[in-house]
Amino acid sequence: MSVLSGRIPLRELSFFVMSESPETLEAFRHFREKMNDAILAAGNVTVNRFFALDNRCYEAGALPTKTKELLGLVASMVLRCDDCITYHLVRCREEGVNDAELYDAFAVALVVGGSIVIPHLRRAVARLEELPAP
Amino acid sequence: MSVLSGRIPLRELSFFVMSESPETLEAFRHFREKMNDAILAAGNVTVNRFFALDNRCYEAGALPTKTKELLGLVASMVLRCDDCITYHLVRCREEGVNDAELYDAFAVALVVGGSIVIPHLRRAVARLEELPAP
Amino acid sequence: MSVLSGRIPLRELSFFVMSESPETLEAFRHFREKMNDAILAAGNVTVNRFFALDNRCYEAGALPTKTKELLGLVASMVLRCDDCITYHLVRCREEGVNDAELYDAFAVALVVGGSIVIPHLRRAVARLEELPAP
Amino acid sequence: MSVLSGRIPLRELSFFVMSESPETLEAFRHFREKMNDAILAAGNVTVNRFFALDNRCYEAGALPTKTKELLGLVASMVLRCDDCITYHLVRCREEGVNDAELYDAFAVALVVGGSIVIPHLRRAVARLEELPAP
Amino acid sequence: MSVLSGRIPLRELSFFVMSESPETLEAFRHFREKMNDAILAAGNVTVNRFFALDNRCYEAGALPTKTKELLGLVASMVLRCDDCITYHLVRCREEGVNDAELYDAFAVALVVGGSIVIPHLRRAVARLEELPAP
Amino acid sequence: MSVLSGRIPLRELSFFVMSESPETLEAFRHFREKMNDAILAAGNVTVNRFFALDNRCYEAGALPTKTKELLGLVASMVLRCDDCITYHLVRCREEGVNDAELYDAFAVALVVGGSIVIPHLRRAVARLEELPAP
Numbered sequence: 099m100s101v102l103s104g105r106i107p108l109r110e111l112s113f114f115v116m117s118e119s120p121e122t123l124e125a126f127r128h129f130r131e132k133m134n135d136a137i138l139a140a141g142n143v144t145v146n147r148f149f150a151l152d153n154r155c156y157e158a159g160a161l162p163t164k165t166k167e168l169l170g171l172v173a174s175m176v177l178r179c180d181d182c183i184t185y186h187l188v189r190c191r192e193e194g195v196n197d198a199e200l201y202d203a204f205a206v207a208l209v210v211g212g213s214i215v216i217p218h219l220r221r222a223v224a225r226l227e228e229l230p231a232p
Numbered sequence: 233m234s235v236l237s238g239r240i241p242l243r244e245l246s247f248f249v250m251s252e253s254p255e256t257l258e259a260f261r262h263f264r265e266k267m268n269d270a271i272l273a274a275g276n277v278t279v280n281r282f283f284a285l286d287n288r289c290y291e292a293g294a295l296p297t298k299t300k301e302l303l304g305l306v307a308s309m310v311l312r313c314d315d316c317i318t319y320h321l322v323r324c325r326e327e328g329v330n331d332a333e334l335y336d337a338f339a340v341a342l343v344v345g346g347s348i349v350i351p352h353l354r355r356a357v358a359r360l361e362e363l364p365a366p
Numbered sequence: 367m368s369v370l371s372g373r374i375p376l377r378e379l380s381f382f383v384m385s386e387s388p389e390t391l392e393a394f395r396h397f398r399e400k401m402n403d404a405i406l407a408a409g410n411v412t413v414n415r416f417f418a419l420d421n422r423c424y425e426a427g428a429l430p431t432k433t434k435e436l437l438g439l440v441a442s443m444v445l446r447c448d449d450c451i452t453y454h455l456v457r458c459r460e461e462g463v464n465d466a467e468l469y470d471a472f473a474v475a476l477v478v479g480g481s482i483v484i485p486h487l488r489r490a491v492a493r494l495e496e497l498p499a500p
Numbered sequence: 501m502s503v504l505s506g507r508i509p510l511r512e513l514s515f516f517v518m519s520e521s522p523e524t525l526e527a528f529r530h531f532r533e534k535m536n537d538a539i540l541a542a543g544n545v546t547v548n549r550f551f552a553l554d555n556r557c558y559e560a561g562a563l564p565t566k567t568k569e570l571l572g573l574v575a576s577m578v579l580r581c582d583d584c585i586t587y588h589l590v591r592c593r594e595e596g597v598n599d600a601e602l603y604d605a606f607a608v609a610l611v612v613g614g615s616i617v618i619p620h621l622r623r624a625v626a627r628l629e630e631l632p633a634p
Numbered sequence: 635m636s637v638l639s640g641r642i643p644l645r646e647l648s649f650f651v652m653s654e655s656p657e658t659l660e661a662f663r664h665f666r667e668k669m670n671d672a673i674l675a676a677g678n679v680t681v682n683r684f685f686a687l688d689n690r691c692y693e694a695g696a697l698p699t700k701t702k703e704l705l706g707l708v709a710s711m712v713l714r715c716d717d718c719i720t721y722h723l724v725r726c727r728e729e730g731v732n733d734a735e736l737y738d739a740f741a742v743a744l745v746v747g748g749s750i751v752i753p754h755l756r757r758a759v760a761r762l763e764e765l766p767a768p
Numbered sequence: 769m770s771v772l773s774g775r776i777p778l779r780e781l782s783f784f785v786m787s788e789s790p791e792t793l794e795a796f797r798h799f800r801e802k803m804n805d806a807i808l809a810a811g812n813v814t815v816n817r818f819f820a821l822d823n824r825c826y827e828a829g830a831l832p833t834k835t836k837e838l839l840g841l842v843a844s845m846v847l848r849c850d851d852c853i854t855y856h857l858v859r860c861r862e863e864g865v866n867d868a869e870l871y872d873a874f875a876v877a878l879v880v881g882g883s884i885v886i887p888h889l890r891r892a893v894a895r896l897e898e899l900p901a902p
Contacts, residue, residue, distance in 0.1 A: 133759055133760055140737050140759075142740070144741035145737060145744060148745065148749075151817055152611055156608070159600070159604045161570070165567055169574045169605060169608045172575050173578045173608065173613065174612070176482075176575045176578060177578055179714070179750050179753060180753075181756075182612075182749070182750060182752075182753060197274065198562035201279060202276070202562045202563040203571060204276070206557055206558070206571045206572055206575065208480075209282065209553055210480050210572060210576070212477060212479040212480025212481075212482070213282075213316070213477050213480075214307075214311045214444075214478055214480070215480070216286070216316075217313060217314075217315035219271065220264065220268070220271070223270050224263075277556075278556055278557045281553055285477055285546060285549055285550060286477055288549075289477045289546045290474070293466070293470045295467050300470065302429070303436060303437060303471060303475075304478060306440060307440050307475065310441045310444060311444055311478070311479070312715070316478075332428035332678075333428045335428070335678035335681060336427045336429040336434065337437060338678065338681060339423050340423055340424070340434055340438055341437075341441065342681060342684050342882075343883050344438060344441040344882050345884065346846075346880050346881045346884070346885070347688045347880050347882075348709075348713045348715050348846075348880055349882070350688070350718075351715060353673065354665070354666065354670070357672050358672075397890070401894055402890070405890065408871050408893075410871035410872065412687060412691040412875035413874060413878060415683070416687060416875070419684060419687065420883045423680045441884075445884045447848070447884050449890075450884060450887060466544075469547060470544070472544070472547060473544055473546035476546070476550050481550075481554045482576070485581060485582075485584060488532065488539065489535075491535055491542075492535055599810065604812070607812055607815050610748075610814070610815060611749050612750055613748040613750065614744075614747045614748025615746050616712075616747065616748070616847045616852060617748070618852075619850075619851035621807065622799070622800065625803055625807055626803055691875045691876055691879045696866070696868035696869045696871070697869050701838065702872065704835065705839060706880060708842060708843050709842050709843060709876065709880040709881065710880070712846060713847070734829070734830035735830045738829045738836065739839060742826070742840055743839075745821055745825045746840060746844070746847070747843065
């Protein structure tokens with residue numbers, strides 16, 4: 099009997115679980131911090147300089163940090179990276195970006211990046227529920 | 233003692249969990265519907281029109297809906313978006329696409345998009361187990 | 367005097383030239399054929415088998431070739447490869463795909479892939495001018 | 501004698517030509533306008549609505565047009581679309597974005613998108629030479 | 635009362651769960667094997683030949699398998715596919731790639747692919763904790 | 769008379785020209801050097817540090833430069849950047865990579881990245897004709 103004709107029992111299938119979790123943002127921060135420490139501790143000069151550059155590029159310059167964080171958010175949305183989106187959403191809120199401004203940024207990401215961005219938009223909006231309004 | 237030389241205890245590591253879950257498709261539908269409602273309720277005109285356009289473009293026209301859903305499926309596979317793949321798999325089944333036709337579409341996605349598509353193909357085939365055959 | 371403050375004289379700038387060229391499709395075919403021959407002549411077994419597989423996957427199976435070529439076209443558009451788009455446009459025309467059907471496929475590519483697809487759509491429509499209507 | 505061992509005479513090779521061309525931006529505008537007209541004249545409702553949405557999403561809202569054009573620029577850079585970059589550079593200049601602000605946006609695109617963005621940055625900076633400073 | 639103004643209760647939100655899981659690599663292997671079997675059993679010739687080619691291309695040739703696995707790892711990182719990264723990390727360890735060599739490969743992936751690669755690097759380094767050192 | 773029904777005269781269409789050009793690699797080097805100078809002269813600290821990091825990461829470390837250049841080549845191929853491919857092909861040849869080794873790297877790029885890589889492979893092989901064998 100072939101694997102498919104017999105159908106794999108549902109209980110044997112492995113999936114990425116979606117579940118109710120108010121701790122998600124906290125878990126993300128914990129994992130992010132711990133692994134960043136592990137990466138930097140490995141001591142590869144190029145990797146470590148890249149991490150430093152990544153922090154530096156959102157500091158206020160000719161453009162204010164708020165605008166730079168919006169740029170980082172939209173770049174992360176069109177490249178479709180949930181962790182990067184979460185990070186920039188947190189930073190945008192800290193910089194005082196309100197809901198209407200966020201949705202304007204979401205609209206640009208959606209039009210430039212297409213419907214393939216929508217699942218990430220759904221998760222971004224769900225993340226917003228975990229963040230204090232500005 | 234460095235973080236790496238000491239090794240992080242496995243029980244402290246955070247990962248995306250893979251587990252047995254027959255409820256996944258239902259959870260996906262629930263989350264998708266709830267967040268779509270939240271997004272549309274925010275009232276951004278561009279975002280809302282984009283969502284309307286996204287529905288409209290799979291309606292029968294010069295090409296039948298079945299073909300359009302296959303186009304959406306292959307586009308989602310080469311762009312590697314699991315949620316989009318799940319959505320179009322459900323719709324393909326509703327339009328009567330059978331296993332052999334699906335695998336023909338999978339083959340095009342695999343050859344055009346490369347082995348990087350394979351993990352998404354594995355999850356797509358697992359999803360099929362949750363869907364009634366046409 | 368710095369490079370920028372002095373401005374680079376326009377006549378010294380190198381760009382990809384855009385020009386009037388009725389021979390483009392012919393040039394594409396000539397280059398494609400010559401380089402494919404060179405690649406296959408190199409004798410790498412994996413590369414050569416991949417090329418064979420690439421031809422094979424558009425042959426009629428559970429889905430007709432016409433549908434498969436439309437799948438290849440949309441996949442090429444969302445992945446934004448002009449040469450691949452040109453190739454599948456030629457094949458779609460040979461399979462009898464008419465303008466209305468092509469625009470239905472363009473619409474799916476545009477909505478899934480976003481405005482980033484538009485420059486490729488413009489070049490695709492220009493290419494159509496070089497191809498006999500079905 | 502094999503194609504490779506005999507070496508293809510250089511004069512027979514077809515490449516994308518890079519040449520001195522002060523008319524490039526003008527040629528881009530001409531081609532863009534002509535093909536947009538052709539696409540809209542085809543009358544596909546989804547395609548035409550998408551083009552309308554693409555214009556709409558950069559109009560001033562909660563975020564000013566200047567910020568939205570910077571978002572469009574960075575999104576285009578990380579997705580690596582030269583025509584989209586050219587378009588948003590022109591619009592940024594029209595909105596008064598100066599060199600220091602542009603380079604801040606370039607820096608975000610470079611760090612988020614990686615060295616793969618550099619060739620597009622080179623062409624963007626060359627394009628700037630064709631545009632009046634704000 | 636609108637969906638957003640009322641805020642969705644956190645306990646109702648569905649997210650990808652991140653949790654402590656020493657069994658992850660094992661679960662990945664189990665799922666991968668089971669689904670590969672299901673895919674091959676479906677009998678699509680193009681799909682099955684592609685899977686054969688995917689195995690073949692990492693066999694020692696002009697380049698040793700160790701180098702080819704590093705190529706596969708970096709390609710998977712810049713294309714940002716966690717499952718592919720996991721697979722090639724396991725294979726790199728089996729081929730004797732040590733930590734310093736891995737971080738050199740990570741550095742190339744990071745510089746070429748940008749900060750968007752970082753979340754995948756974090757998960758890659760966490761995966762390393764599950765693998766025996768070479 | 770509509771734009772499409774009347775057909776745009778071919779001589780009015782603007783395309784990227786493909787032509788015979790033995791000077792291409794030289795033109796690439798000239799443009800690359802000139803624009804890099806212009807970019808660095810602009811004085812944005814993040815951008816300039818990124819360029820420094822980009823050079824640094826291919827220097828010999830735990831992995832030899834030859835391997836790192838092959839990693840850069842395959843990363844550039846799956847991300848489909850012709851200029852990056854040209855750059856790494858030149859560097860690979862300088863590091864003594866021979867034809868058989870290059871094709872092994874091409875094979876990995878092709879299998880991981882899919883047929884969408886083929887047009888870039890064609891241009892890469894054409895570029896090889898301009899480079900002295902190792």
